[in-house]
Amino acid sequence: MSKKAKIIITIVVVLILGWLIWQNVVRQPEVVSTDPIKIGVIVPLSGSGAKYGEDSRAGITMAQEFLAAKYPDLNLEVIYQDSFYTPKGGVDAYQKLVQVDKISATIVGASFIAIPIRPLAEKDGVLEIAVWSSSPSYTNTHNLNFRTTLTADDTIPPILSYMKSQKLQKLAVLNAENEFGTSHKDSFLKLSPASGVAIVFSEGFDGGEKDFRTSLLKIKSSGADSVFFIGTYGQLATALKQAKELRIDIQFISQGIAEETGLIEIASLSAEGLVYAYPFDNTSKEAREFSKDYESRYGEMPNQYSAEAFVGLQVFGEAVHLCKNKIDVNCWKDRLDSMGKFKTILGSGSFNDSGDLKMGKVFMKTVQNGQFVKLVAFGT
Amino acid sequence: MFLQLLFNSLIAAAIYALVAAGLSLIYSTCRFIHFAHGSVVAAGGYFLYFFYSLLGVNFWISVVLAILSGAGLGWLINEFIYRPLRQRKASNTILLVASISVLIIIESLLLISFGADVKVIDFLVNSRGIVIAGAVIMPLQVAIIVVAILLFLLLRLFLKFSKMGQAMRAVSDNKDVAEIVGISSEKVYSQTFVLGSAIASLAGILIAMEQNLEPSMGTILIIKGFTSAIVGGMGTILGSAIGALTLGVAENFGIWYLPSGYKDAIAFVILFLFLLVRPSGILGIKSSFKN
Numbered sequence: 001m002s003k004k005a006k007i008i009i010t011i012v013v014v015l016i017l018g019w020l021i022w023q024n025v026v027r028q029p030e031v032v033s034t035d036p037i038k039i040g041v042i043v044p045l046s047g048s049g050a051k052y053g054e055d056s057r058a059g060i061t062m063a064q065e066f067l068a069a070k071y072p073d074l075n076l077e078v079i080y081q082d083s084f085y086t087p088k089g090g091v092d093a094y095q096k097l098v099q100v101d102k103i104s105a106t107i108v109g110a111s112f113i114a115i116p117i118r119p120l121a122e123k124d125g126v127l128e129i130a131v132w133s134s135s136p137s138y139t140n141t142h143n144l145n146f147r148t149t150l151t152a153d154d155t156i157p158p159i160l161s162y163m164k165s166q167k168l169q170k171l172a173v174l175n176a177e178n179e180f181g182t183s184h185k186d187s188f189l190k191l192s193p194a195s196g197v198a199i200v201f202s203e204g205f206d207g208g209e210k211d212f213r214t215s216l217l218k219i220k221s222s223g224a225d226s227v228f229f230i231g232t233y234g235q236l237a238t239a240l241k242q243a244k245e246l247r248i249d250i251q252f253i254s255q256g257i258a259e260e261t262g263l264i265e266i267a268s269l270s271a272e273g274l275v276y277a278y279p280f281d282n283t284s285k286e287a288r289e290f291s292k293d294y295e296s297r298y299g300e301m302p303n304q305y306s307a308e309a310f311v312g313l314q315v316f317g318e319a320v321h322l323c324k325n326k327i328d329v330n331c332w333k334d335r336l337d338s339m340g341k342f343k344t345i346l347g348s349g350s351f352n353d354s355g356d357l358k359m360g361k362v363f364m365k366t367v368q369n370g371q372f373v374k375l376v377a378f379g380t
Numbered sequence: 381m382f383l384q385l386l387f388n389s390l391i392a393a394a395i396y397a398l399v400a401a402g403l404s405l406i407y408s409t410c411r412f413i414h415f416a417h418g419s420v421v422a423a424g425g426y427f428l429y430f431f432y433s434l435l436g437v438n439f440w441i442s443v444v445l446a447i448l449s450g451a452g453l454g455w456l457i458n459e460f461i462y463r464p465l466r467q468r469k470a471s472n473t474i475l476l477v478a479s480i481s482v483l484i485i486i487e488s489l490l491l492i493s494f495g496a497d498v499k500v501i502d503f504l505v506n507s508r509g510i511v512i513a514g515a516v517i518m519p520l521q522v523a524i525i526v527v528a529i530l531l532f533l534l535l536r537l538f539l540k541f542s543k544m545g546q547a548m549r550a551v552s553d554n555k556d557v558a559e560i561v562g563i564s565s566e567k568v569y570s571q572t573f574v575l576g577s578a579i580a581s582l583a584g585i586l587i588a589m590e591q592n593l594e595p596s597m598g599t600i601l602i603i604k605g606f607t608s609a610i611v612g613g614m615g616t617i618l619g620s621a622i623g624a625l626t627l628g629v630a631e632n633f634g635i636w637y638l639p640s641g642y643k644d645a646i647a648f649v650i651l652f653l654f655l656l657v658r659p660s661g662i663l664g665i666k667s668s669f670k671n
Contacts, residue, residue: 044496045496046488046491046496046595046596047496047596048594048596050491050495050496050497051496051497051498053496054495054496054497177641203639203640203641204639204640204641205640205641205643206640206641206643206644208596208600209640209643210591210592211388211392211591212640213384213388213391213632214385214388214632214635214636214640215635215640217381217384217385217388217636218636221381233498234498234592234594237498238591238592245509245516245518246384246509246516247509247516262497262498265498265500265502266498266500266592268502
């Protein structure tokens with residue numbers, strides 16, 4: 001062989017070797033996995049928020065079945081961890097899921113738990129989908145984090161419009177001292193001046209509080225004609241009951257936490273007339289089949305928590321399917337960002353630039369004769 | 381407004397006192413802090429829910445059954461957890477750690493058995509309040525205060541005049557001398573746990589009707605009960621009542637001037653101050669059973 005031929009062959013071999021090395025070492029190979037794609041679900045399975053965790057679990061179970069029927073090749077493994085409805089509990093749960101279970105994605109319930117997990121998930125390259133997480137600050141930065149909840153900034157304007165229509169002008173805010181509660185308070189402080197509603201009293205309470213009597217007396221002294229309460233449904237029910245016992249005649253307003261049958265059981269007649277903003281209509285055309293199936297299994301109608309959890313896993317499953325069932329977090333993120341307008345049981349809409357799902361409507365509802373009744377709907 | 385705040389304080393104080401009474405009784409005899417007492421309080425409420433709401437038994441019979449069940453639970457805890465540890469000469473620190481474990485185990489069992497959602501005892505649900513000079517108090521709240529006062533009086537009489545009470549005092553003062561004169565300390569411990577847990581069950585029943593039931597309620601209650609007992613004098617029954625009243629008043633009047641988020645901070649500041657300045661409490665450990 002001539003010297004020239006040897007040089008040419010050597011160069012070709014080096015180029016081929018270099019390409020092979022680049023493919024398998026420098027560029028991480030896409031894992032076309034026959035192993036399941038693991039998604040961790042971090043919701044409260046005990047503690048004061050456990051009912052929300054139970055509802056979420058029900059929604060996710062139904063989503064798994066929905067995805068299995070729609071995409072039989074999809075191989076998802078859902079692993080639950082208890083957040084204990086505390087940020088520390090949520091972070092501990094996340095660490096276990098990442099280090100032991102090697103998850104690639106996570107669904108997290110509650111803003112005050114999703115927010116501390118967000119930078120950890122970012123660092124670990126784990127996709128995070130927050131459900132029933134309404135704090136606007138969750139998507140202050142957006143990379144691998146998404147959510148299926150309307151934010152406090154979306155739900156409070158309808159409340160203010162409703163208050164204006166009822167000539168309620170002096171609002172007291174009673175909020176749980178966590179991200180969930182303070183984000184709603186902050187949204188009210190930001191949005192109420194333009195609507196002519198004055199915040200005359202504002203106070204936070206501890207997550208485990210059960211005695212609101214003194215706070216209610218302070219609200220009465222402030223001259224407020226309405227109180228926005230944000231905590232758990234058990235706390236709202238207790239506050240309603242105690243306000244009635246103290247003969248404090250004031251309009252209670254809340255949001256999604258209010259629509260729980262447990263609220264009616266605890267507060268009984270004290271809950272009559274409670275008004276709240278709610279982002280899910282379980283009687284809508286889109287949700288009808290889901291609601292029927294849910295009620296036959298669990299003996300109650302689905303709520304915001306089960307619906308958002310369902311949609312959380314649903315959109316994740318859609319993204320994985322579009323990425324050809326590969327474990328590729330960046331592909332999933334790109335698919336979710338570029339999903340465009342689509343329909344779910346929450347309504348019709350899409351993810352915006354911050355990773356927030358903007359779909360459906362906000363309904364002002366009330367408790368009437370022990371039932372949750374729609375008053376008026378506001379579009380998003 | 382002052383009268384309403386006072387009523388609120390008395391209601392809170394009565395609840396704390398009911399929890400602290402049994403805790404102090406057990407501590408004074410057994411000489412360790414039985415943190416699992418909080419879960420026995422919770423279990424008492426759940427026993428009532430089980431008999432009354434789930435099985436449909438008459439309310440008053442359910443109350444009796446719940447108290448007996450709570451007493452039985454206390455006996456079981458002593459018999460199968462603390463007694464074996466005492467037989468192995470376990471220190472009070474180990475018993476304390478064991479009690480915290482039992483607290484968590486019982487709360488977990490309540491969660492598994494009854495679920496996480498808030499449970500309601502629907503007896504006296506829509507009663508009307510009693511109005512006194514513009515302040516409102518509910519009949520159930522009056523009952524809680526009256527029961528707490530009666531309980532403390534009865535307990536004091538029991539410890540002073542009954543044979544069992546005198547045996548408890550003897551073991552509390554000096555276990556070895558009590559054994560010499562023929563008092564079985566193990567029998568006294570068992571009786572103390574039965575009585576203390578029956579009191580805890582009664583507390584749980586009243587608290588469940590006032591504040592509803594959730595599995596983790598015992599943890600919060602034992603912290604307040606423990607604080608009341610420390611402030612009043614751990615091991616003194618009357619001290620527990622005074623400590624509970626101090627705590628109830630401080631919390632409710634305190635959060636009139638401060639945001640309500642500071643409520644627990646007020647309790648812990650009081651606890652800290654007493655531990656620093658007067659660790660024996662208002663009435664002091666040395667005066668155990670002298671009231």
